[in-house]
Amino acid sequence: MGVFSRARDIVSANLNAMLDRAEDPEKLIKLMIQEMEDTLVEIKASCAGAMAAEKRARRAFEMCRDKAGLWAQRAEMAVAKEREDLAREALAEKRDLLDQAVALEREAGQTAELVGQYQAEIRQLEEKLASAREKRRLLLQRHLAAQDKIRVRKEIRRFETADAMLRFDKLEGRIERMEADAELVDYGRKPTLEQQFERLAYDEGVERELAELKAKAAAEKE
Template sequence: MGIFSRFKDIISANLNSMLDKAEDPEKMIRLMVREMEETLVELKASCASAMAARASVARDLDALSAKVGTWEERARLAVSKGRDDLAREALAEKKRLARRIESLDEELGQADALVGQAQEDIAALEAKLASAREKQRMLVQRHGRAEHRTRCRRRIQAAESSDAFLRFDRFEREIERMEAEAEVEGLSRGKRSDLEDEFRQLERDEDVERELSSIKRDLEREPRA
């Protein structure tokens, strides 16, 4: 495929549509960018050649224009010297050069058109390439974010299914069980303490009653006045 055929295909391509249909958009945009870069290099080389050819035609045109002036002066000189024969030959050479100049003028116009078209093509391809590179940058960023999310999900899943996580769950349940037992033990201990206090109070009351009864008996034994 020639350079200009590739250029037309690239410029007319709908990048968004092509990427939407691609199985691997990132790979496709990478290949497209590479193709654009290679085509751009070839277009610039072609433009440089066209500019060089245009410059060569311009130089030839300037040189022939100078020669036309020279042959006209020679024809005048020959006439002034009475050498019409030489004047005719000088004018014939001038006419031949004039025809060549007309041909070169056409070539120069064509060269200008080629250079102008090449420069337009380069500008269009550079704009397309810039758009493709931006899409490539965005795809790479999206791919990176997707890979990061995937890695995070995998790490979470691995942590949830790991022995360490399971052991942590068992350890947490064991602590909860121990806390519950401690709370029950505390309640039982509190009840036992209250019961013991009540019995101690009863025992103190009984001692007082026994001592009171003893005093009463002693008083009854004493002689009355």
């Protein structure tokens, strides 16, 4: 496959459609990028060669044209000296050089056209390569995000299993037993002397307030 035909196939390729059909999009786009990069190197090398060939053809064209001008001057000089034989040979040399110049000019034009095609292919392929690289970056981001999502969901499912809930229930039961044990520490314990006097003071205050309420109610009835 030639460089041009391979480049056109790559440029015309629909990346989205190819990625949708691929079983491993990351692997496919990596191969495509490598293919584009290799093709781009080849096209640039071919373009550089064509540009050099165009310059050589144009230099040769100018040289032939200059020599043709020189032989034209010699033909004029030969005529002036009445040397028609030399003038005829000089004109023949001039004609040959002009014919070569025409061929070289045509060659330079064709090579320039080829350089233009190469440059257009290079621009299109570079745009396609930039797009492929961006898609690869996005694919890698999506791949990492998907991996994180899978990991998180696995963790959630792990804690949603019956075994996990059973462990939580057992832990809750242990805590409840510890709370009950803490309450039983003081249960049935004889109050201290200070606690008994505090209780008497509390009961006395309640009785006094109750007597005041009764007296107030009796006064209102009168």
